[in-house]
Amino acid sequence: MRAHFSINVRSIKKSVGFYSKVFGVNPQKKSETYAKFDLKEPSLNFSMHEVVDGRIASRVNHLGIEVMSVKEIAKWHKKITKHKIKTLTEEATDCCFALQDKFWFQDPDGNSWEVFFVHKLLPVLGAEPPHQIKKTKKGEIDACESKSGCC
Numbered sequence: 001m002r003a004h005f006s007i008n009v010r011s012i013k014k015s016v017g018f019y020s021k022v023f024g025v026n027p028q029k030k031s032e033t034y035a036k037f038d039l040k041e042p043s044l045n046f047s048m049h050e051v052v053d054g055r056i057a058s059r060v061n062h063l064g065i066e067v068m069s070v071k072e073i074a075k076w077h078k079k080i081t082k083h084k085i086k087t088l089t090e091e092a093t094d095c096c097f098a099l100q101d102k103f104w105f106q107d108p109d110g111n112s113w114e115v116f117f118v119h120k121l122l123p124v125l126g127a128e129p130p131h132q133i134k135k136t137k138k139g140e141i142d143a144c145e146s147k148s149g150c151c
Helices: 012-024 069-081
Strands: 003-009 032-041 044-050 063-066 088-095 098-106 112-121 131-136 139-142
Touching: 012 032, 012 069, 012 139, 069 098, 069 112, 112 131
Parallel strands: 003 044, 063 112
Antiparallel strands: 032 044, 088 098, 088 131, 098 112, 131 139
């Protein structure tokens, strides 16, 4: 079993170039307005359609790849940054009621992606937004710097 999702993009050429770098493969199918990546890692059927005929570019809260270790985060981070894609790293982040390490990047249409590892689940407490705690010499302070929407 694997997930499938399809997004609308402003430029199929720009998005194919971006996602070919992110996933390390070219799309299995491609036309002037469509592309499809059949991925083994992550196990995903991912397609995109160029914005034509009144379609609107996709905007989701975020997309993500959950990995099984902190080492895998480092592997993904190296793969992404070698293509000069900007990232935002968060460590020991209280996000979505879990303690996580992660990094974020955005595609050409502004869709945020996270690559994350869950250290442990945290209790679900009310509707407060999650936050990141950074330690300083004077103690702990709240310091959420994410533009991801998680914090």
